[in-house]
Amino acid sequence: MEWKYHGFVTRVLGSWxxxxxxxxxxxxxxxxxxxxxxxxxxxxxxxxxxxxFPGTSQYLAPFFRYEKxxxxxxxxxGYVDDLSYDQDIFQVGFNxxxxxxxxxxxxxxxxxxxxxxxxxxxxxxxxxxF
Numbered sequence: 001m002e003w004k005y006h007g008f009v010t011r012v013l014g015s016w017x018x019x020x021x022x023x024x025x026x027x028x029x030x031x032x033x034x035x036x037x038x039x040x041x042x043x044x045x046x047x048x049x050x051x052x053f054p055g056t057s058q059y060l061a062p063f064f065r066y067e068k069x070x071x072x073x074x075x076x077x078g079y080v081d082d083l084s085y086d087q088d089i090f091q092v093g094f095n096x097x098x099x100x101x102x103x104x105x106x107x108x109x110x111x112x113x114x115x116x117x118x119x120x121x122x123x124x125x126x127x128x129x130f
Contacts, residue, residue, distance in 0.1 A: 007047040009061065014040035023076035032079040034072035041067040045095065059097035063107075066090060083115030093123075103127045 002011045015038065019025065022035035045063035049056050067089040075081040093107025105125040111118040 007050065007061075009043075009045045009047075009063075011043045012041070014038070023078065026076055026079050032072055032075050032082055034070075034074060034081075034085075035076045036074040037069070037071045038073050039067070039069035041065055057099075059095070059100070061095045062092070063095060064090075064092050084113045084118065086114040087118060088112045101129050 001013070002009065017037045019033060019035055019037075022033045025033040043063055043065040045061040047059050047061045049058055049060040068087070069089075070086040072081050072085050089112070090110045091107050093105060096104045098104075103126070105123070105127070107123050107125075109121040109123065111120055
């Protein structure tokens, strides 16, 4: 779901999945394959470029996103849940669109797992639609 209003953009997205024969797949692979998994995120951004350059058609929005996912939300019978795959991510960054069809992204992701440590990330991305 996405909502836009006077430069503000909010997004919320979630998914849930189920793998019917996860125990067999886990046995074949030699590691736990979750029989259920999920992921959700919520994001808020604000286009600041019109405040600096009124009338511009370009877009520059700092954003904050919270993500939660667990790819082994339910472990098959006889297998152990790997809690390092149960993560919360706090992400901040910028989206720059020189034209509406092109985006350049820079972000920092603070990743936290229920067990173990997961490295934080800095990402630079480029995207386009046609």
